[in-house]
Amino acid sequence: MHGRVPLTGGATAEKFFVYDECGMVCNERIRLLDEYAAATSAYRSAFAKVRQAKEAGAGLSEVLLASKAARETCAKARLALRHHKIQHGC
Numbered sequence: 001m002h003g004r005v006p007l008t009g010g011a012t013a014e015k016f017f018v019y020d021e022c023g024m025v026c027n028e029r030i031r032l033l034d035e036y037a038a039a040t041s042a043y044r045s046a047f048a049k050v051r052q053a054k055e056a057g058a059g060l061s062e063v064l065l066a067s068k069a070a071r072e073t074c075a076k077a078r079l080a081l082r083h084h085k086i087q088h089g090c
């Protein structure tokens with residue numbers, strides 16, 4: 001084993017210090033950013049599985065379905081962030 005592999009673009013707790021206009025940390029926005037980061041990284045790995053399955057000549061329907069679902073989750077998370085920005089101004 002090579003010990004720890006650094007997480008790249010990981011979903012885990014990068015600390016986002018986000019402040020709203022009152023100078024307060026907006027927890028909701030932090031939560032949404034976390035969710036978005038997690039969704040993005042899930043989509044990335046689902047997409048990688050599709051490529052692996054293609055290269056292996058394996059059946060694609062299952063991985064394609066998973067990748068489609070991951071992409072939708074990703075889009076929803078992005079939309080939630082945008083809505084938050086509109087409603088909350090942060």
Ligand SMILES: [Zn+2]
Nearest residue numbers: 026029088090
């Ligand atoms: Zn906010």
